[in-house]
Amino acid sequence: MANEFQPLQGMSDIYAPEIYLWRMMEERARAVFNAYGYDELRTPSLEKLSVFKRSIGDTTDVVKKEMYSFKPSKHELALRPEGTAGTIRHLAGRGEEGLNARVFYIAPMFRYERPQAGRKRQFHQVGVEATGEANPLADAECIAMQKNLLDAWGLTGSKIQISTRGEPSDRKPVAEGLRAALRPFENELCEDCQRRIDENVLRVIDCKNESCGKIVDQIPSAIEFMSPASRDYLDQVVEALSAMDIEVTVNPKLIRGLDYYVHTVWEISHSALGAQDALAGGGRYEIALGKKGIPGVGFAIGFERAIMALNACGITGEQFAPDGGIWLVSLGEAALKENMKLARELRAKGIRCGMELEAKSMKAQMRKASRSGANTVVIRGDEELEKGIAVVKDMAEGSQQEISLEEFVRDA
Template sequence: MAIQRPKGTQDLLPGTIEQWHYLEETIRRVCRDYGYEEIRTPIFEATELFQRGVGQTTDIVKKEMYTFLDKGDRSMTLRPEGTASVCRAYVEDKLYGQPLPVKLYYQGPMFRYERPQSGRFRQFHQFGVEVLGADQPLVDAEVICLVWDLYQRLGLSGLEVHLNSVGCPTCRAAHREQLHKFLEERKSELCQDCQERYERNPLRILDCKNPHCQAVTEGAPTTLDTLCDGCRSHFDNVLSLLSGAGVSYKVNPRLVRGLDYYTKTAFEVMVEEIGAQSAICGGGRYDGLVEEIGGPATPGIGFAMGLERVLAALQVQGKFPEAKPKLFAMLVALGDKAQNEGFALMNALRGKGIPVQMDLLGRSLKAQMKAADREGAEFALILGEEELERQVLLLRDLTSGEQTEVPLPKAIEVVYSKYQRGV
């Protein structure tokens, strides 16, 4: 039996990969406009980074990481998310020595051992942004506006930003106490995971997707109920800035996100019509994360979005741009001498940046012309034994059917001129 790709992975094939290029290029343009620079971190890291950075009580660390021992018996993990790695690089490469804030973005594959379903894979791809070294509400608003701007440029509709503040360690302690009291007599009704969270991190019970746990926690005190004055002021300023920027948002007190490192602002972007996985972006502030992994006290905020989910939304809403022809000309060569001459001509044209192909199977004129039409070529450059003797190239416009003869020594100049007019 033929070997198949691992469950929860996918092959990105020609015909589909162009959609990825479109999304990735749009992302790069937006990040450039906002002053964010790209960072690329290793695909695997020391397991401890994610245990300390993401959090021991998270589903990611407890259930979903791809962890292995390397040949030196060191525990390594394929990165399940990007923020911890960026913060590790910020500390290790001393990026805090640069003018602050440091504004970074990344794109690449992540890995989680989850149950594959629509929009969810075991190897998936994320685009993320991290801003390190600034704690003003303006930064939170800019990060959310970058997300909003990206989706507007892509043409997506039906979007809504869900926002909450999960507070700082001071007001979180007050919330923890109130939540404990609320759940004390309801603990036995929670799922097994939430019963464990009750002692270690009760806030994450509010993030449980189990419908029964959601019913049990209906009416539970939220972080908004216990915000200190500083966190309340921060959150109110973020909301005011977003309103002024025209971003559509909804305050969602139950939004706590699934990672332990969040403080103050937490947010998700929801979109209609892509099924159960309706969140296509999530993020928030993590003012204690850099210090948690051994760096200096550094405020930070960021987000990550799954590219597969964004592509699914673009597909459902029909927002992909019309595909542009990939091929300018097909060089049709007939006979050994013509193939040799045509091969040299094709490479000279490619050297000018012109997309040109030629038949590699020695097929007939009719078959080669069909291939030119199938590939969407604008022109056919026809060279046979007779044309070689007369030192001409037949230039056929595949749209109009018009055909002209071009002196072979001037072929590169003429074809290049036509290509430039069409660019």
């Protein structure tokens, strides 16, 4: 395809029939969130760069190298790479009520990365945030709601993995403990991990390199270096989930990169996705904005990845296409004008109604009607106009009958 008609690299136009799937997902998401008492929040796509730097962490790759940022005037700005930072920025501004809020968003996110399967530069997430002090039940409810949503979409075969990052005070002992445990194996680790051991030990834990994995299996998990309170917190989350019959796997090797996470973190993966098999993630966080720290828990689901998984489940956009509606066939100029009026009446009733706007052969009009997916075709020519009737054809059956126009409009 010619370049000038293509969207930017890593960005896509979304159109029928796939758009029908998007709409279904959005509608059901709103319904599920409503059932849990969440309200929708729409924040701007563009924020001050500092909003993201402070909350996501300015050493993370997302902030360091994946943001679309620029400085049009006084402030340095950035397109949001995720939804939590902006949401918390908003809630923090609402004072006390922002500390006990439940909101959701459905919005595009932007990350300047090389595209690959399930990874776009503009991608879409549906996410929620529930602010409030750390509480295992809040985390469990959040996961339950997320599962609820995936079920509502008809997604099967996804797996929830859960772990904990512990409290902020656990970070040092965890990092030091892991480093000490890894040192003896340092030379056997891959190049990346040898660098990561000092830079970001946690990343060694989820290295995909096979030999690194074997070493990691031999050393204690990060959780084992945490305080009893942190471990107890995770146990309570898992217990609450099992009470709700939600299956999760505790995976201490699960690492989530954003700095703001504390305690519970989780990821939902699906085998249909390829190398990037996580379609959703979530966790508890503590985000410092100004003088206050906002505690909360939330999740995000990637639309594009969820769609790949849904497609693998045999769920596609076609299945959610609108009703085929009615097609009007006009024979002659007079009928054409009369059908314009008829179409207006039908459309006012919310019926999908199409017609050819120029005089064409009946065959051409029928062909178009058929391809439009219309269930019903109304044929009118001079004869019908004179008698005040319409020939109504059922496209699936192939049968047709004459009925009075008045009656047809009334029953349509």
